[in-house]
Amino acid sequence: MTRGPDRSTGGLRGRWLGRIGFDEAFALQEQIVRDHEHEGDTILLLEHDPVYTTGRLGKDENLPPLDGEIPLRRIGRGGDVTYHGPGQLVGYVLVDLRARGGDVHLFLRSLEAGVIALLGDLGVAAARVDGRTGAWVLKGSDKQAAEKIASIGIGVRRGISMHGFAVNVAADLTAFDAIVPCDLTGVSMTSVERETGRRAPSLDAVADSAVRRISEALTLRATSGTAT
Amino acid sequence: MPDITMPKLSDTMEEGKILRWLKEPGQPVEVGDVLVEVETDKADMEIEAEHGGVLREIRLREGDAGPVGAVIAVIDDGTGAPVAAPPSEVPTPVTPVEVAPSTPEPAPPTSPAAPASSAPQPPAPRKADAAPGSAKVSPLARTRAAELGMDPTTLKGTGPGGRVTRKDVEEAHEPSTPAAPPEVAPAPEPGQRGSGTVTVRPPALHPKPSVARSPSTAGAGDVKRVPLTAMRAAIARRMTESKREAPHFYVTTVANMDLAVQLRAGLKASGGAAAAVNYNHLILKACADALRATPEMNARFVGDAIEILPDVNLGMATAVAEGLIVPVIHNADQLSLFDVAARARELGEKAKKRSFAGDDLAGATFSVSNLGMYDVESFVAVINPPQAGIVAVGSVAQRPVVRDGQLGVGYTVHLTVSCDHRAVDGARAAEFLREVRARLENPVRLLVPQDEE
Numbered sequence: 211m212t213r214g215p216d217r218s219t220g221g222l223r224g225r226w227l228g229r230i231g232f233d234e235a236f237a238l239q240e241q242i243v244r245d246h247e248h249e250g251d252t253i254l255l256l257e258h259d260p261v262y263t264t265g266r267l268g269k270d271e272n273l274p275p276l277d278g279e280i281p282l283r284r285i286g287r288g289g290d291v292t293y294h295g296p297g298q299l300v301g302y303v304l305v306d307l308r309a310r311g312g313d314v315h316l317f318l319r320s321l322e323a324g325v326i327a328l329l330g331d332l333g334v335a336a337a338r339v340d341g342r343t344g345a346w347v348l349k350g351s352d353k354q355a356a357e358k359i360a361s362i363g364i365g366v367r368r369g370i371s372m373h374g375f376a377v378n379v380a381a382d383l384t385a386f387d388a389i390v391p392c393d394l395t396g397v398s399m400t401s402v403e404r405e406t407g408r409r410a411p412s413l414d415a416v417a418d419s420a421v422r423r424i425s426e427a428l429t430l431r432a433t434s435g436t437a438t
Numbered sequence: 439m440p441d442i443t444m445p446k447l448s449d450t451m452e453e454g455k456i457l458r459w460l461k462e463p464g465q466p467v468e469v470g471d472v473l474v475e476v477e478t479d480k481a482d483m484e485i486e487a488e489h490g491g492v493l494r495e496i497r498l499r500e501g502d503a504g505p506v507g508a509v510i511a512v513i514d515d516g517t518g519a520p521v522a523a524p525p526s527e528v529p530t531p532v533t534p535v536e537v538a539p540s541t542p543e544p545a546p547p548t549s550p551a552a553p554a555s556s557a558p559q560p561p562a563p564r565k566a567d568a569a570p571g572s573a574k575v576s577p578l579a580r581t582r583a584a585e586l587g588m589d590p591t592t593l594k595g596t597g598p599g600g601r602v603t604r605k606d607v608e609e610a611h612e613p614s615t616p617a618a619p620p621e622v623a624p625a626p627e628p629g630q631r632g633s634g635t636v637t638v639r640p641p642a643l644h645p646k647p648s649v650a651r652s653p654s655t656a657g658a659g660d661v662k663r664v665p666l667t668a669m670r671a672a673i674a675r676r677m678t679e680s681k682r683e684a685p686h687f688y689v690t691t692v693a694n695m696d697l698a699v700q701l702r703a704g705l706k707a708s709g710g711a712a713a714a715v716n717y718n719h720l721i722l723k724a725c726a727d728a729l730r731a732t733p734e735m736n737a738r739f740v741g742d743a744i745e746i747l748p749d750v751n752l753g754m755a756t757a758v759a760e761g762l763i764v765p766v767i768h769n770a771d772q773l774s775l776f777d778v779a780a781r782a783r784e785l786g787e788k789a790k791k792r793s794f795a796g797d798d799l800a801g802a803t804f805s806v807s808n809l810g811m812y813d814v815e816s817f818v819a820v821i822n823p824p825q826a827g828i829v830a831v832g833s834v835a836q837r838p839v840v841r842d843g844q845l846g847v848g849y850t851v852h853l854t855v856s857c858d859h860r861a862v863d864g865a866r867a868a869e870f871l872r873e874v875r876a877r878l879e880n881p882v883r884l885l886v887p888q889d890e891e
Contacts, residue, residue, distance in 0.1 A: 266457045267477065267501060270811045270833075271716055274703075284813070286457075288480035314481045315448030343480040365482040368472070388706075 222305070222428065223249075224421030226414050227256040229296065232263070232283055242304050243370045251305040253374070253424055255417035258300055262389060264291035265363065272390035280385065287373040289343070289363035291389045297380035297401070299413050301420055308369040310428065317371065317428075318343055318362060324420075324427030325360045325375050331419050332379070334359065334405045345377070347400055357400040358391065377420075378402065379410045439660070440489040442473065442511040444504045447483055454478045455503040456510065461493045467513055474510065491515035501812060512660065583607045669761045680823045684739075684858040688818050689867045693875040695834050695849035701881045711776045717834045718808050719779035721851070721874075723884045725806050725829055726750050726770035726778070728873035735870045736803050738824040739860040753802030753822060754782060756789045763789055764822060766802040775884045810834055816852035826861035829874070830854045851878070 227235065235256055242249045262274050262282040268290040273282065280293075294300055307317055322338050325345045329336040336345040339353050345360035346353075360377040378401035386399045402410045410416070444454050457475040461467055472484045473493070491513045498510040583590035593610050595602035666674065680686075698720050705712040729736045729750045737746045750771040753764040765785035770778055788794050804826070807819045810833040819830040832852040839848035853874060857867045877883045 265477070265482065266475070266813075267455065286475065286482050288477050288482045313448045314483060315450045315479055318480055363480045365484075367484050368486070 221251055222421065222425040223252045224417070224425075225252065225254050226417045227254055228414070229257045229259065231259050232261040232281075232294065235300075235302070236283075236285070239302050239304060239372055243367050243372055246304065246306060246370045249304070253304070253421055254302040255414075255420055256300050256302075257296055257298065257413050258294040260293070260295035260385060262291055262293050262385075263287075265289045269390075274388040285373070286365040286367075287363040288365070289361070290391070290394075292361050292363070292376065292391050293385045293389060294376055295381060295385055297378070297382060297413075299377045299379050299416050299420060301374045301376075301417075301424065303364070303371055303374035303424060305371050305428065306369060307366055307371050312369070314364075314366065318364065320427045321362050321364075321375055321424065324424035325362065325377060327427065328377065328416070328420050328423040329359060329402065331423065332402045332406070332410060332416065334402050336360070342394065347405055357398045358394070359400050359402070359405070361391070377416075379413060379416055439494060439512050439514045440491075441509040441660075442485075442487075442489075442513060444498070444506050444508045444510050445476065445483075445485055446506045447476070447478055447481070451478050451506055453503050453505045454483075456498050456500050457482055458500055459496055459511075463493050463495055465493050467491055467493050487513065489513050489515050667760050669758075669763070673761050676823060677820050680821050684821050684823060685860060686821060686856050687859050687864060687867070688854055688856050689864060689871055690816060690852060690854040691868075691871040691875050692850050692852050693878040694839065695851050695878060698878050698881045699834070699849045701884075711780065714783060715775060715779045717810065717851070718831070719775065719782055720878065720881060720884060721808065721829075721831055721853075722752055722754065722767065722770065722782060722806055723773075723775045723778045724874045724877040724881075725804070726752050726767075726773075727877055727884070728870055729804055730771040731873045732866060732870040734862055734866050735827055735857075737826045737861045738803075739826065739858055740824070744861050747803045749801075749803065751801045751803045753805035753825070753828075754785060755805055755807035755819070755822075755828075756786065758789055763799065764802060764805060765789060765794065765798050766800065768797070768801065774887070804828070806831060810851070816854055818854050819856050821856050821858055823858075825858075827855055827857045827867070827870075830856065 227238075235254065235258065238254065242252050242254075260280045262280055263285050264273065264282065265287050266284060268284065272291045274280065274291070274293075280295075282291075303321065307314065310317065319338075322343065322345060326336045326338070329345060334347065336347055336359055337356075339346045339356055343362050344358055345362075346356035347359050349355045349357060360375055362375045363373055365372040378399060380403045381401050383399050383401060383404070391397060391399060447454065454476040455478070457477050459474050460472050461474075467473065467487045467490060469487055469490045471487045473487045474485045476483050476485055493511060494514040495512045496510070497512070498504045498508065504510060588607060588610065590602050590607055593602050593606050595606055695717070698717065702715060702717065702720070705715045707713075729752075733746055736750055737744055749769055752767045752770040754767060755762060755764050765788065767773070767778060767781050767785070770781075773781065785798065788798060802822065802825060805819075805822050805828040807828060808831040809817055810831055812833075813835075814832050815835075816832040817830050819828045821828050830853070832854075834849055834851045836847050837850045839846055839850060841848070853871060855867050855871055857864075
């Protein structure tokens with residue numbers, strides 16, 4: 211995928227931003243949400259410089275020791291603390307939810323489905339775990355023992371979604387050790403590379419696949435949503 | 439007045455949590471304004487107002503969860519002229535409002551036939567002066583009147599332009615229950631007592647503010663009575679006693695937490711008991727040691743003397759579902775930081791289960807209240823009598839700081855001590871805060887036993 215404005219897939223415009231600081235990407239998200247009428251439904255794909263983020267009600271005790279090396283941002287998305295950094299594909303999904311029926315849980319489930327399909331493309335069999343939004347790699351039959359491979363958390367401003375998902379592709383997972391990700395004590399994180407045991411494709415190649423999978427998931431879900 | 443309810447943001451949504459109110463009671467609200475942010479699952483949703491008016495009341499606080507459909511706030515759009523006071527900080531125009539008399543009036547003498555066996559006819563203070571049928575009636579009032587089997591057009595409206603509101607209907611239906619309960623309704627002034635209605639100024643502007651006024655007394659349908667639990671009754675009694683008896687004063691300091699943040703990181707990395715130490719524990723320990731250094735703060739006023747107390751027993755204000763409890767870390771100055779942390783955690787667990795033993799809740803000489811986890815910068819606490827003071831702790835967060843004439847960014851925390859002026863003075867409180875701050879800014883001192891300092 212090339213940098214900057216890119217092709218559309220099913221009404222969803224994908225843009226690969228490469229590696230970018232959190233604040234810069236956040237400003238871009240805000241701008242697109244503000245000008246959504248002109249920008250249209252957009253998905254930003256990127257890789258962040260290391261940063262911890264937490265939702266507005268994220269618990270202090272889950273936060274990293276703040277040694278100043280990795281900044282922390284408290285942002286308007288659901289969920290508790292998580293980590294973003296190199297090797298992780300972040301997707302900001304900026305779409306008009308009202309035009310898609312406005313069901314926020316359905317939207318979260320659609321994102322999950324898209325991310326799980328994407329992981330399938332990468333050779334990882336991931337699954338949903340009820341009550342734990344995200345994508346998980348099951349370890350045996352105990353769902354509580356599942357390892358998390360992708361996180362999902364969104365915000366909705368004036369009917370437009372913000373934030374989205376983060377998939378650990380080749381991410382350095384040690385940064386997660388400093389926090390209690392998503393307030394899930396005892397949860398381990400994993401990555402595509404750890405699961406497959408081989409080098410993953412480059413993030414911009416994965417980003418291509420992500421636009422397609424998320425787009426499909428949102429379209430399919432929207433259709434099945436109206437059917438019910 | 440339209441209720442704002444917890445929106446159903448999804449077919450599968452059962453409850454939502456209030457993240458943030460963007461409007462405060464008393465503020466005007468226009469249709470489309472973002473009122474509140476609600477969290478459900480992993481989504482934060484901005485909720486926009488569907489009605490314009492004035493935000494009258496917030497029913498569900500930030501951080502609290504409520505089921506779909508629960509009333510989270512009330513907007514006054516003018517359809518239900520409130521008789522009860524709006525929040526006192528909101529000035530209201532001095533328009534006289536009419537309230538039902540609290541004593542039933544005798545039936546007018548013109549009644550052709552006095553009822554013999556039945557109860558005296560209820561007064562009809564709201565009979566319209568205008569010809570029946572001419573009154574304007576709000577849709578809600580019409581619905582409510584139909585439910586009650588009444589003709590709303592015979593009533594006198596108190597809404598804009600004499601519109602009959604739901605409240606008018608409900609009051610007329612139950613005239614023996616005045617809309618404003620006696621304890622919140624200011625007494626009508628002599629001479630104003632008329633034949634059917636009494637004109638009073640809005641309570642908010644009444645020279646003698648009445649007690650215990652609840653903004654939710656607006657109409658019988660809006661009021662949800664929550665009987666006091668033993669805990670709430672105790673809070674009400676003790677906090678009132680505190681504010682009545684103890685002249686409070688407040689002193690605030692800002693401590694730089696850069697080293698404390700580093701210390702915590704180091705402790706966390708070292709694992710074991712050390713990893714469990716959080717900022718609250720550091721602050722508790724710093725307060726305990728500072729009380730040892732300024733013993734005059736560890737005191738109580740007893741009427742004819744001030745007692746300086748030998749033990750430093752720290753009360754730890756702890757929010758629980760039904761209110762607030764203050765378990766006690768006894769001899770906190772004698773405990774190591776790790777023991778303070780372990781005891782604080784243990785008491786926190788006990789608070790969750792409400793399973794306190796022995797003197798877990800007794801004997802505090804001083805208290806600490808920490809709202810840092812709610813992302814507040816600072817606040818002031820009410821003293822828990824007979825203690826002489828309480829420290830209110832805000833969040834540890836990155837803020838602008840000036841170092842050597844340069845503006846930079848550092849971690850800071852706001853500490854505000856409330857003191858009983860009968861027991862201590864401002865200078866002593868300032869000394870105490872200086873001692874707390876010195877320890878937080880050089881937190882290695884918290885690891886070193888007092889004697890070796």
